Amino acid sequence: MTETSHAPSHALLSGRVRGAKPSATKEMTRLANQLKREGRSVITLSQGEPDFPTPRHVREAAKAAIDRNESRYTDVAGTLALREAVARKFERDNGLVYGVDQIQVGCGAKQLLYNALQATLDPGDEVVVPVPAWVSYPEMVRLAGGTPVIVRCGASTGFKLTAARLQGAITARTKWLMLNSPSNPSGAVYTRQELLALAQVLSRHPQVWVMADDVYEKIRYEDTPFATPAAVSPELAARTLTINGVSKAYAMTGWRVGFGAGPAELIKAMNLVQSQSTSHTSSISQAAAIAALDGPMDFLPGFLQAFRRRRDAVVARLNGIDGVACDLPPGAFYAFPSCQGLLGRRDESGQTIESDADLALYLLRVAGVAVVPGSAFELPGHFRVSYAASDAELDEAMARIGDACAQLR
Structure with a gap:
C-alpha cells in the first residue's frame, strides 16, 4: 500500500x-x-x-452578552455600538474625530495591518519598515505582494527612525511607512517632536501613507503625553491609518479585538478584504471590548x-x-x-x-x-x-x- x-x-x-x-x-x-x-x-x-x-467588568459584560444571546453575525466592520465606542476612545485619548464609517474592527490589531496591506499593495510597491520591528511586519508586506524596505535603527537613535533615514528610504514606489510606538521589540516611544520631524519629510512625499500601530499606547513609564502621527500632524491625518486594540492594556490577547481608523475610502477597501476572510471578530468579544473602552481604567x-x-x-x-x-x-x-x-x-x-x-x-x-x-x-x-x-x-x-x-x- x-x-x-x-x-x-x-x-x-x-x-x-x-x-x-x-x-x-x-x-x-x-x-x-x-x-x-x-x-x-x-x-x-x-x-x-x-x-x-482580564478586568472583571469586561468579563461580566461578555457573560451578559452571552445571556442576551448576542451570538449572531455582526456587520463586517464591527458592531455599530463598538465602532461608536472606538470613536469615543480616539477622541478622548488622542483628540482624533472619526465617523463610524471611518472605523474597522478586526480579529486583533494584526488583522487591521494585514487588511490594509492587502487592500493597497500592488507588486513592486514598497513599505518602509524601521527595524527592529515586530516580526510580522515584513512578512505581511511580502504576503500582500509588496516589498519591505528595511531601515535599521539601532541603540544610537534609541531604536527609532530619524527624518534623515526616512528621507533616504523613500522612492517613487513607496506606499506606506509602518510605525509602532511604543515599539515591539525595543519598547521605544516616539515623542511629538520626533513624529513632527518625520511628518515634515512625508509632506514632501504625498504618495506615502502612514500605518501607526499604537497597540501598546497605554503601556508607558514616562509622564509625557502620548503622541500619534494623525494627532501630531493634521495634514498627515488624511493619509494615516491609526491602529489600536484591547489585547495589551486590558489583558485581552485571546479575545482578538483590534480596531483602526482612517479615511473612509481606505476603511471601505479594508472591509472588502475582511468580508472575504473572517467577516468579523467574535460578537461576544465585541461586547466585551465596548465595556473595556468605555469602562473604568482603575486597574x-x-x-x-x-x-x-x-x-x-x-x-x-x-x-x-x-x-x-x-x-x-x-x-x-x-x-x-x-x-x-x-x-x-x-x-x-x-x-x-x-x-x-x-x-x-x-x-x-x-x-x-x-x-x-x-x-x-x-x-x-x-x-x-x-x-x-x-x-x-x-x-x-x-x-x-x-x-x-x-x-x-
Missing part, C-alpha cells in the same frame, strides 16, 4: 507564501512547549502576553506598577551579565539587550555561538528559557525578553540566563 504524503507540493504554493517566514515568536514558543511536554522545566519569555486577568496603574518593577529588575540583571548590555525601555513590556559581547564564545561542547539565533537556541537548551533572537526583528546581535511574566518566573529566568552565559568561554 502506497503511503500518502501530507506535505503540499512545492509547485502548489504561491511565490508569496514561499518567500515569507513563519512567526519567530510563535516558533520559539512552540519549541518551548515541546520541551515542556518532554518533561523539561522551561520558562517562556518569547511571547508578549500580559499575565494579569491600569496596578498593571503599570508591576510592569515597571519587572522591567527594572530584568534590565538590571541583564546588565549584570558579562557580554550583555541593555537600555531601559520607556514602553511596552520587552527588554531588547545587545548580545554582541557573547558572540564568538564557545559552549561546553566547543560549539561557537556565532549569532543571536545560536544564543537563543543555546539559552533554550541549556537554561530552559525561551527568548527571541534579534534577527527575527531584523536587527541581529540582540535578543528580546518579555517581562510580562510573574516576578518569580523572571527572577528564576534571569538566574538561569546568567548562569548559562557564564558557562560560555
